[in-house]
Amino acid sequence: MKVFVGVDGGGTKTEAIAVDGTGKKIGEVNSGPTNPNATPYWKESLRSISQQLALPEKTNVRIFAGISGAGTSETREELIEAFRELFSAEIEVEPDPLNILYGGLYGSAGIVQICGTGSITYGVNEKGDYGRIGGWGYLLGDRGSGYEIGRRGLLASIESEEGLGFPTVITEYIYNKFRGKDCREILQKIYSSTAPKELVSPLSKIVIRAAEEGDKVALNILYEEALMVCSYIFRLEKELFAFKKQPVILAGGVLSTSNPFQLMVKNELDRKGISTFLPEHTPVEGALIGAVRKENGIIKKNVLAAIGGRIWGPQLED
Amino acid sequence: MKVFVGVDGGGTKTEAIAVDGTGKKIGEVNSGPTNPNATPYWKESLRSISQQLALPEKTNVRIFAGISGAGTSETREELIEAFRELFSAEIEVEPDPLNILYGGLYGSAGIVQICGTGSITYGVNEKGDYGRIGGWGYLLGDRGSGYEIGRRGLLASIESEEGLGFPTVITEYIYNKFRGKDCREILQKIYSSTAPKELVSPLSKIVIRAAEEGDKVALNILYEEALMVCSYIFRLEKELFAFKKQPVILAGGVLSTSNPFQLMVKNELDRKGISTFLPEHTPVEGALIGAVRKENGIIKKNVLAAIGGRIWGPQLED
Structure with a gap:
């Protein structure tokens, strides 16, 4: 019987779900990062997924993997090749927004x-x-x-403090957050952190x-x-x-x-x-839908039922 | 006799010049970074300056130090205290743009x-x-x-490549610089470097x-x-x-x-x-001018002559 696998791969973790053709869930596993730009150990994370899913040999598999960092064709090829070494399957790799x-x-x-x-x-x-x-x-x-x-909020509050912009309550909220009383002081705290960009978002x-x-x-x-x-x-x-x-x-x-x-x-x-x-669905469920969709270009309701959620969309068939 | 010391301190290196009251240069030394935000070893760099200058004990010294990272009064106090442990002097510390x-x-x-x-x-x-x-x-x-x-040049070239902006030769020049044929690929190169911001400037x-x-x-x-x-x-x-x-x-x-x-x-x-x-002058010469200036609020021509350059400015006196 055919097995569908959806993979949602990111820079910190990766999730995978497998269902069979009747929609029965046969595996749901977690692993480390698979974004090749984020870690040199992405192949190990893929191997862990393959080992945890432990699909029987000669299973006919279709995989859709939406993976962050898969933005260039070069990276996608590299990822597909790594999947091929682990699965005997039809494999599609795309950037993770598709999930x-x-x-x-x-x-x-x-x-x-x-x-x-x-x-x-x-x-x-x-x-x-x-x-x-x-x-x-x-x-x-x-x-x-x-x-x-x-x-932009940080910039607006600094500009307002230096007389360049309109007053804003953002300034006060930033003071509270960083326990500071001067934007220059707070900026210094941000720049001297090991990951300044993670303080900004x-x-x-x-x-x-x-x-x-x-x-x-x-x-x-x-x-x-x-x-x-x-x-x-x-x-x-x-x-x-x-x-x-x-x-x-x-x-x-x-x-x-x-x-x-x-x-x-x-x-x-x-x-x-x-x-x-x-x-309606989580990204890894979306990836699974991506895998199922490729089969005849349609999605069967029984398969969708297995992953839950409201059923919506013009291409659904019983 | 009074000695004037100018210090230009940055995140990678520090320079210092010392002249006596007649304008005679008595020392010109280099040292490591003294920006306290850039390195934990800034005190060592200051110590090295003091050792290299080797001013005789009981010399009457006036120091002006323009140091990057000295933007908050807290940091300036810390720097002044460190100078005090090394020099018996009148000390002024300000951000480096003043040099x-x-x-x-x-x-x-x-x-x-x-x-x-x-x-x-x-x-x-x-x-x-x-x-x-x-x-x-x-x-x-x-x-x-x-x-x-x-x-902004990088952004403009990516936007133009993605059909969002006007065409620009910047795109071609960026391709050449990074040996790439696609801005996405070049972006990936920039982000995966250890210091992406140093590739942008x-x-x-x-x-x-x-x-x-x-x-x-x-x-x-x-x-x-x-x-x-x-x-x-x-x-x-x-x-x-x-x-x-x-x-x-x-x-x-x-x-x-x-x-x-x-x-x-x-x-x-x-x-x-x-x-x-x-x-007309280098930043460290500017720092020296900063030190000399504090004496009676005027700058004597003979002192300036020692550091070279065109003499200009309303406050000069013989």
Whole structure:
């Protein structure tokens, strides 16, 4: 019997689920990081998944692995080869945003907008063409990301302290967080930490809180970032779908909870007739859907039932 | 006899010069980093300076030390205390931009604009009040810095590659520099390096070269950064000098050479009646001027003659 395996691989951990053709779950395992840019031990993490799943020899397997860092064809080839040494299977490796797309849209065409620590706009059309915008990381400032929102909040509070900008409650909240009374002092704390960028992204929560309280500086930061995110979505819609409206899945820590930033993005998309959804499934379940989808291009309800969640999407069959 | 010591302390090295009251040079030494944020061994570097200078006991010494990282009063106190353990002297410690200010203006009031890897606007008025804007480092994006110009060049080339911006020759120059044919691939190279930020700042040279060839995207980046830098200068002029026009010293790798960015800054300042100069002296010579200046508040020509350079400035006396 055919076995489907979904893999969600990241820079700190990797998850995998396996189901058989009737939808029965036959394994659910965890392992270390599999992003080849994040660790030299990614092959060991893959081996651990193979050992834990312990699929019987000669099993007919289909794997879909959405893995962070699989952005270039070179890296994808390397990952596919490593999978081949461990599984006798049909293998597809793609960047991890596709897991979320499949977890939200069950294999139908659409766009996913992720705003977590970083951000990326990812889409796939009915022909299976992929496209993406953003995901450039903290150095270049991923628009709408927690990092960028936090960075701009910190900058606004320093500028206001130095008489360059409008007063904002962000300043006070940052003082409280870092137990400091001067932004220069706080900046020094951030730069002298071993991972300054990891201190910046959580500041997005402060900006969101300030915006919830009506702080104009915070609202302006969120609004500008929301507009940029939406402009990326419109751009991808044009590129992949020739302007035909597509559902957009919202994901990531900053965008998947109800807050002013999410509302701004939703409103702006709504104004253009674009509907938004939160994904019903976890990323690893999305990867599994990715694997099942490849079989005849359709997803069977009994398979989906095994992984739970509301069933939605035009391509479902009994 | 009184001895004057100037110290220019940075994150990688420190220089010191000592002259006597007649202007005779009695020592010129080098040592390791003295920026307390950059190294735990900064006290060792100071000790090495004291040992190399080997001033006779009971010498009456005045020290001016401009040290990077001395941005908070806490750090300055720590540095002063460390100097006190090594020298029986009158000691002044300030952030290192003051060395350049003194090296350019001989102790008279004014503003220094530094655009190197980072950027900062620093000024001192006739009452001796200091002020500064910027110098927030790469995370917050120092306007007009090599880092920020390079970062924006990289971003522009990626956006243009992904259909979001105007075409620019920057893209081709970045391909050549990193031997890549795709910005995603190049980004991966930058992020996987041990010091990604050190790869970004040198890209400013590419942006400047593109601007010299008339590239509109590059010209626009430089113009926006130049305007921001000038707005900081105007702001400091208002704060420290109540809008009275002051000479501005231009310094740092990006701003001290003849290029379109320097021209834009000069033109914008010139339009507002502000004259610009390049410093005649090195930073460590500027620190020495800082030490000498404190004596009676004036600088004697014979002392300046010892450190060379054109003599300029309203406070000079024979």
